[in-house]
Each structure stands twice: as structure tokens, then as C-alpha cells.
Amino acid sequence: MANSLGYEFKKGLWQELPPFRLVLGLCPTLAVTNSAVNGLAMGLATIFVLFTSNILISLVRKTISAQVRIPAYVVIIATLVTVADLFLAAVFPDISKSLGPYIPLIVVNCIILGRAEAFAQKNSILPTAADTLGIGIGFIISLTIMGTIREVLGFGSIFGVKLLGEWFEPWIVMILPAGAFLVFGGLVALVNWISSRKAEKAASAAMSR
Numbered sequence: 162m163a164n165s166l167g168y169e170f171k172k173g174l175w176q177e178l179p180p181f182r183l184v185l186g187l188c189p190t191l192a193v194t195n196s197a198v199n200g201l202a203m204g205l206a207t208i209f210v211l212f213t214s215n216i217l218i219s220l221v222r223k224t225i226s227a228q229v230r231i232p233a234y235v236v237i238i239a240t241l242v243t244v245a246d247l248f249l250a251a252v253f254p255d256i257s258k259s260l261g262p263y264i265p266l267i268v269v270n271c272i273i274l275g276r277a278e279a280f281a282q283k284n285s286i287l288p289t290a291a292d293t294l295g296i297g298i299g300f301i302i303s304l305t306i307m308g309t310i311r312e313v314l315g316f317g318s319i320f321g322v323k324l325l326g327e328w329f330e331p332w333i334v335m336i337l338p339a340g341a342f343l344v345f346g347g348l349v350a351l352v353n354w355i356s357s358r359k360a361e362k363a364a365s366a367a368m369s370r
Contacts, residue, residue: 166291173295179272180303180345181352186272189263190304191341197320200308201301202256203263206245208297210267212290214238215281219289222282234277235268242267272300303348310344311335 177183180190189207194200214237225233246264249257257264267273276296281289309319315335317325334340 166287169288169291170295173292173297173299174302175299177296178299178303178352179296180300180307181349182356184349185275186270186300187345188266189270190307191338191345193260193263194304194307194311194341194344195315195336196259196312197305197308198256199259200304200306202249202253203260204297204301204304206249206260206264207267207270207272207300208294209245210238210241211273211276211297211300212293213241214273215277215289215293216286218277218281219284219286230282231274231278234274238273238277239268272296307341307344307348311340315340 173179175182179185180187186207189203193203214234217237218234221233242265245267246257249260249264276293280292284292312335313319313324314332317323317329317331332340334343
């Protein structure tokens with residue numbers, strides 16, 4: 162059981178890394194990652210909705226009719242998104258303003274509904290919790306890395322702290338939509354290269370046995 166839970170958790174950190182392996186959740190990945198804090202905040206809001214909604218769906222999965230399954234899931238997700246949106250607006254108004262409409266758009270984030278439909282409705286609470294935590298943490302790391310790269314190159318800072326001196330000429334493209342696509346493409350290429358290297362090493366090790 163422990164090994165199974167460990168696998169469900171770890172797969173979201175690499176094997177099923179949402180933006181770079183599954184190519185899911187690209188709207189917030191590309192839209193809000195012009196700074197590290199925005200990426201982190203969006204990731205945290207998403208994992209809250211993802212984890213809580215999937216746990217609830219796992220609990221009630223046997224009581225919801227198949228005909229109304231998707232609408233029921235959307236109602237649960239929308240309620241939690243509203244909670245996250247209001248919390249950010251009340252406690253972190255600057256971040257809420259910076260993220261704009263992308264917090265409410267978590268309702269239609271394909272990661273949320275995708276994990277509900279593909280995993281939570283078929284599994285009990287513990288596997289669902291492990292799966293959603295892994296996917297959610299992988300999403301947070303992905304957005305934070307993208308935000309960090311774009312902020313460092315676009316502003317010369319990280320989490321608002323200036324890193325580079327007056328000599329640094331900011332790459333304005335990095336804080337524009339084009340910069341999001343450039344960084345995303347570079348990270349996808351890097352992830353694919355690492356994956357291919359791992360596959361080659363595994364194949365070599367299997368052949369040498």
C-alpha cells in the first residue's frame with residue numbers, strides 16, 4: 162500500500178508533470194508566470210482546489226449518478242475556486258489583482274477536472290490524496306520555475322528582490338506573452354532531453370544484465 166501511494170505521489174513530480182509532460186494547464190502557466198510570486202500564488206491556489214475537490218469527489222463518487230457526474234464535479238470545483246478567489250482578494254489583494262481573472266478560470270482548468278474524472282472518481286481517499294498532492298506540487302514547481310526564469314531575465318529580480326545591478330539590461334520580451342512561450346518551449350525541451358537520457362540509461366542497464 163505504501164509503495165502504491167508513493168508511486169501515485171511521485172508520478173506527478175516528473176512522469177506526469179502537468180505542463181511539461183502532460184501539456185495541461187497551459188493557460189495559467191503561460192499567462193501569469195511573469196514573476197515568481199505570481200507563479201507560486203497560482204500554483205498554491207490550484208493545489209488547494211485540486212486537492213480539496215478531488216478528496217470530496219472521491220468521498221461522494223458512489224452517490225453521484227453518472228448522468229450528472231460532470232455538472233456535480235463542476236459545482237464542487239466552482240465553490241472551492243470562489244473560496245480561493247475571495248481569500249486571495251481579502252488577504253493578498255495585490256496578488257489577487259495581479260492574477261486577474263485567472264483565479265476564477267481555475268474552474269475550467271483541465272488539470273482539476275481531468276484528475277477528478279480520470280482518478281478521483283475511481284479511487285478511494287488515500288490514493289486520490291497522493292495523486293493530487295503529487296500533481297499539485299509538480300504544478301507549483303513548474304509555475305514557480307517559469308516565473309523565476311522570466312522575472313530574473315525580465316526584471317533582474319526574484320520574488321521582488323533585486324539580484325542584478327544597474328549593468329543588467331532587462332529582457333523586456335520575458336515579461337511579454339512571447340517570453341512565456343520561449344521559456345515554456347525551452348523547459349519542455351529540457352524535460353524531454355532528461356527523460357530521453359534516463360530512458361537510454363535504463364535501456365543500457367537492462368542490456369548489460
